[in-house]
Amino acid sequence: MSRPIIAIDGPAGAGKSTVARAVADRLGYLYIDTGAMYRVIALNVIREGIPLSDTAKISTLAKRTEIEFANIEGVQHVFSDDEDVTDAIRTPEATRLSSPVSAIQGVRKRLVELQRKMGEQGGVVMEGRDIGTVVFPNAEVKVFLTASVTERARRRCEQLREMGMEADVDKIASEIRERDLRDSSREHAPLKLAAGATLLETDNMSAEQVVDAIVGIHDEKIPAN
Numbered sequence: 001m002s003r004p005i006i007a008i009d010g011p012a013g014a015g016k017s018t019v020a021r022a023v024a025d026r027l028g029y030l031y032i033d034t035g036a037m038y039r040v041i042a043l044n045v046i047r048e049g050i051p052l053s054d055t056a057k058i059s060t061l062a063k064r065t066e067i068e069f070a071n072i073e074g075v076q077h078v079f080s081d082d083e084d085v086t087d088a089i090r091t092p093e094a095t096r097l098s099s100p101v102s103a104i105q106g107v108r109k110r111l112v113e114l115q116r117k118m119g120e121q122g123g124v125v126m127e128g129r130d131i132g133t134v135v136f137p138n139a140e141v142k143v144f145l146t147a148s149v150t151e152r153a154r155r156r157c158e159q160l161r162e163m164g165m166e167a168d169v170d171k172i173a174s175e176i177r178e179r180d181l182r183d184s185s186r187e188h189a190p191l192k193l194a195a196g197a198t199l200l201e202t203d204n205m206s207a208e209q210v211v212d213a214i215v216g217i218h219d220e221k222i223p224a225n
Contacts, residue, residue, distance in 0.1 A: 002121075003121075003123030004122055004123070004140035004221075005126065005136050005139040005141070006020075006023065006027075006124070006141040006143070006214070006218060007131035007132035007135070007136050007139035007197075008128075008131065008143045008214070009127070009129060009132050009142075009191070009193075009194060009197070010129075010145035011129075011146055011152070011179070011180050011183065012099075012152065012176055012183075013147070013151075013152030013156045013176055014146050014147050014152060015145060015147070015155060018207050019127075019211055019214065020126075020127040021125075022211045023125050023214050024124075029123045029124055029125050030124045031124070032118050032124055033069070033078070033128075034127065034128030034129075034135070035127070035128055035129075036089060037078075037111050037114065037115070038099075038107070039078075039090070040067050040078065040080045040085060040089055041058070041062050041101050041111070042094045042095075042097035042098040042101045043085060043089050043091075044061055044065060045058055045101060046093060046094065046097060052097075052101070055104045058101065058106070058107060059104060059107055059109075059110070062104075062111065063110050065080060065081060067079065067111075069118075087163075090163065092160070092165070099183060100182065102129070102183075103182065103188065105187075108188055112134065115131075115135050116135060116136070129183055129191045130189040130191070131194075132194030132195075132196075132197050133192060133194045133195075140222060141217055141218050141222070142194050143198050143214055144199050144200065145202055146199070147203045148203050149176050149177055149180070150173065151202075151203045152173075153170075153172045156176070157169045160172075200213060200214075
């Protein structure tokens with residue numbers, strides 16, 4: 001049996017990146033953060049000063065942008081046209097813009113193509129908003145991670161403060177609510193529970209417990225060699 005694809009979806013701040021990375025490490029699979037890919041496009045839109053209303057120009061930008069991931073000394077780095085943008089894509093500005101940019105059909109089409117190419121050999125843990133519904137609907141393991149807005153805002157504040165940035169939990173909670181609405185109601189590939197996915201509510205779970213749960217789901221579905 002070829003190595004499977006593990007698709008992890010969920011709203012902003014649900015802990016997908018931390019958990020997916022750990023699951024990949026545990027199983028020896030490749031970790032792919034698709035949210036980072038949309039952040040790359042958002043960053044480049046900011047840098048080039050393209051208005052959100054110019055969807056044609058943003059789609060063209062996405063088509064010519066090359067995105068790669070590389071593990072450097074145990075840390076995953078994100079590259080946009082050979083530039084390491086790992087930290088640049090995590091700024092509040094890029095974060096806020098990534099959701100409306102991800103709703104642009106031309107952007108989604110380009111990045112879904114890249115994501116499918118990255119995962120075509122299997123043995124990957126891919127996380128995002130539409131992995132189990134659009135990118136890999138036939139993934140062998142599908143999980144939907146979620147948590148309350150309060151908990152997700154707390155986690156995001158903690159992440160920003162660790163990066164040396166100021167963070168207001170109420171403002172971030174408001175932004176998360178807006179993003180949830182936008183992501184779940186967009187016309188193309190809305191955020192939703194994929195058919196056959198396991199729902200994990202993570203408010204009262206540690207990251208390690210969530211990782212254990214997903215590895216357990218994997219082991220149940222994928223027979224050991």
